Amino acid sequence: MQRAEPLRVGDRVTAEALVGGVLANMAALEAILAEEAAHVRAGRLREGLAAAEPKAALAAAYMQGLEVAKANAVALKRFNPDGVETLRAAHRRFTAAVEANQSVLDSARSVSEGLIKSLADEIGRAQVPSGYGKQAPAPSPYGRGVRSGPLVLSRNL
Incomplete structure (x- = not known):
């Protein structure tokens, strides 16, 4: 694989083109x-994450442009x-x-983590039967200690 020759600015036109790019x-x-x-603030996570590929491509082009400028x-x-x-003002x-x-x-990440933790606590609390005497988790129907149900998440939210 052959590497491309780095851009060298030698005149005003090239300098303006580099800054403009x-x-x-x-x-x-x-x-x-x-x-x-805006999408994430409104709770539309799917729409907010839809532009991941163009964002990555633009970020790579931006970083490459900064390296050439440096x-x-x-x-x-x-x-x-x-x-x-x-360029400096725009960068700020x-x-x-x-x-x-x-x-x-x-x-958004901290809110979703909080929701998942509270959901897991709620599911764990539902597994402990309430009654008289010592509180203990319900026995497993498979005979192997404590019953623990699976935590199921929907990706369609």
Whole structure:
């Protein structure tokens, strides 16, 4: 497998094209992240996770563009200083958007973990018969100690 030659910025046109490409990838990725967060906030997890492949492709293109920009930092500053400042400001906004998206996803994860834990506790509590005397789990119908039912989850939520 042959590796492609890395892009070298040698003039203003190439510098502007590189900055424009990184900005375009960043804007598209930011839009997907905002859409994903909106779906997750509304409880539409399936729709929120539907854009995983385009998000991964845009994230890879964005990271590759950043690597090329870092490798050509001196030339970019020389040929397109305004573009570098625009890129820095856009990157700060993008970082805030990524943090907001991660916050929404972390909240959804903690809520779902809490639901599963409470469901498991409820199922475990239902297995203990109530009555007089010492509380003990119901015996297994198979004769091997304590009965424990399976925890079944629906993926169609």
